[in-house]
Amino acid sequence: MLAMTYLGPSRVKAVKKPEPRIEHPNDVVLRVTRAAICGSDLHLYHGFVPDTRVGCTFGHEFTGVVEELGSAVDNLRRGDRVVVPFNISCGSCFFCSRQLYGNCERTNPSATIASGVYGYSHTTGGYDGGQAELVRVPFANVGPMKIPDDMSDEAVLFLSDAFPTGYQAAEMGSIKSGDTVVVFGCGPVGLFAQKSAAVMGAGRVIAVDHLDYRLEFARRFSGCETVNFKQVGDVVTHLRKLTDGRGPDVCIDAVGMEADGLHRQSITGKLLKIQAGAATAIEWCIAAVRKAGHVSIVGVYGPPWNLVNMGTAMNKGLTLRMNQCNVRRYMPHLLDLIRTGVVDAKSIITHRVPLEEVGDAYQMFARKTDGCIKPVLVPPGAQN
């Protein structure tokens, strides 16, 4: 089968690989119909995530059709269309039974820090991802959700990660009606966090980025105010001025380890790699939010550490919340928001790219050229 394959930092290619097979009675094998490239895939692409092995296939946002079933899978049939959460979860361990699917302890032998994740390095289990014609899906009784007959694969594709992650980010901010919410980052997760903040009744939503085309997209998608941090001098001071000098009630980091904006963070985190990426967005969240405010972090940072202004957070009495998204918990609710037209998730797709051209798609997404917000890969034979 054809599959995106990692060859080293900034080098990926579609190559022929052996087809996945049922390795456990709870597995299914899916024929992939759509696979998105996530902003966090770029952290792998740039070689920031430890234990990213040459030959692995990325991709944790995908839909597909059930091709083959393990003997213990009783809630799916061959031919079912499904959308798959990026977490691989057993559904019944200490954490899963508390709906903390992102913390499942029975799917990742490589590390305790996270559950298994499709296509996200051996730090999260080393499972091959969905940027391929076929993908193995473990614990198929737990994760995949059938796509309603009246909905397209693309309409629900982002239930796999970007939409629930953005929604959980807003939810972890404990947003109250009328709150001012600042979202750092106007990538797909940032867009969904902005939209979700509005769904939760935020009075003002302010999006921060430095790419004008992304800020323009955010204004259209979520109706938010926008700030280009490269045009306002000190962004923290600017945000305080916009919020009566006190600071926003909630700040959300939807950027992660490859943030721009602070030379000190960029040099130590991205150039020298003596911390696990640039923690610029966390630093700005903590500095900007009002005292006793909430900071919500869904931007991805790798082990082992980051330089973060923890003393400021403590002295301001902040609540910090963060986690990998517990996707399965959010899927039914967010499906309703899509179905009822509250959120048009599909509209963030800017590019549809044949799987064969995956290298070009990564390059475009990484360089943020051609107005790219969200590229989606289309495997050979998948219907358009």
Place this chain on the structure above:
Amino acid sequence: MSQSSIDRPHPTPPVDRDPRDRPGVPMIPEPVPAEVVSLVLPQEPEVTVLVSVDVGELTPVFSTAVPPRGLSGLMRRRAYAIPEHLARRWLLLLLADRVDVWESRVRRHPWLTGGLAALAFALMAAGGRRR
């Protein structure tokens, strides 16, 4: 590549204004009773699967994609024996990743790599004779 974009602002009704309407509230709900927790048949390992010292044993389900190999594999094996809270585990894995890239280049282009190694050896030998 095809490109599309939205061209209209989308109205957003605050349908989840009440926190009770949000699926992640409370953050940690009551777990289901312990007797409901299912046993999972363990997957049989057919290739080398490294296990973190902090995990302790193979999980019931795991990936068999891209098993460790070569020098990078030895480095990864060493790293997995180091507890996850120690930075040297992750730094060793990052180093193994870079070694893996070079090993894969050698595997993909053995003749070119052999030729370059022979050339380097010849140059070093010539330099030694001159001294």
